[in-house]
């Protein structure tokens with residue numbers, strides 16, 4: 625039987641995920657909701673499902689929801705859906721505060737539903753390559769892993785209100801932090817610097833951070849004030865190194881061996897694959913892994929980067 629979905633939020637990500645769900649034979653989008661009726665009805669028309677206004681009353685018609693609203697709305701929508709016994713795919717970040725994240729972890733557990741956070745970088749071949757290179761131990765233990773993602777200022781108005789987005793660190797760098805922790809585990813300490821390139825911006829638009837892991841460190845460096853764009857990932861291990869050349873090439877150099885190109889799939893469709901993975905886990909009753917605890921850790925690290933920058937000191941994370 626097809627798994628029935630409700631889409632909450634019909635903007636950029638709601639549109640992308642509902643289109644992907646339409647391509648998955650075992651999935652059915654039953655309804656779409658949005659506070660902006662026009663936007664919601666338009667998407668519902670495109671994917672041939674119902675538009676609903678009072679979505680909480682329609683939860684009995686679906687098995688799972690896809691939460692694609694701005695971050696400030698995630699908490700309430702996750703809690704209502706979990707209490708109705710629905711599985712949840714939520715776009716990053718999980719929530720805006722640790723209190724909310726703790727409540728979400730509890731509600732998901734208590735109501736025995738699955739929650740997956742949309743950490744799509746884990747479905748990009750280049751990012752998967754770094755995980756595989758580290759896990760296979762071909763470059764030894766982690767010494768340093770770094771990630772740079774830079775571009776111009778995005779457009780959504782809610783992004784510039786820290787109460788709605790959490791700022792660039794919480795909204796955007798959550799991806800980088802999740803990637804670094806996927807490789808390095810939970811950091812014991814975090815140091816961060818967040819900066820504004822323009823005094824009139826409501827939020828930071830440059831974020832740098834250093835995470836201390838049990839073995840090695842993770843570094844992120846990002847900007848929303850670099851219209852030239854720049855992306856890089858690199859890994860230095862005790863017995864070799866790996867570097868990304870554009871998003872389609874990763875090269876590895878093990879000590880005493882020639883440089884090798886790590887094969888990457890050219891066919892990848894990461895947003896489709898993350899949704900397919902979510903659906904498969906639900907159907908097979910397997911844990912999604914990229915769950916509320918993972919979202920909670922990323923939030924804790926992002927908030928620590930912001931706090932570190934405010935206080936000008938290292939923030940230690942409890943075990």
Ligand SMILES: NC(=O)c1ccc[n+]([C@@H]2O[C@H](COP(=O)([O-])OP(=O)(O)OC[C@H]3O[C@@H](n4cnc5c(N)ncnc54)[C@H](O)[C@@H]3O)[C@@H](O)[C@H]2O)c1
Nearest residue numbers: 633634635636637638658659660692693694695697715716
């Ligand atoms: N994984 C990624 O690559 C990626 C990329 C962009 C955005 N995101 C995340 O996806 C989420 C949505 O971002 P977006 O770019 O689609 O934003 P968007 O502004 O394009 O769309 C958000 C939609 O939610 C609606 N909305 C707002 N409050 C609502 C509420 N309380 N109930 C119902 N609808 C509501 C808005 O009317 C809008 O149509 C955010 O959490 C964002 O951080 C993820």
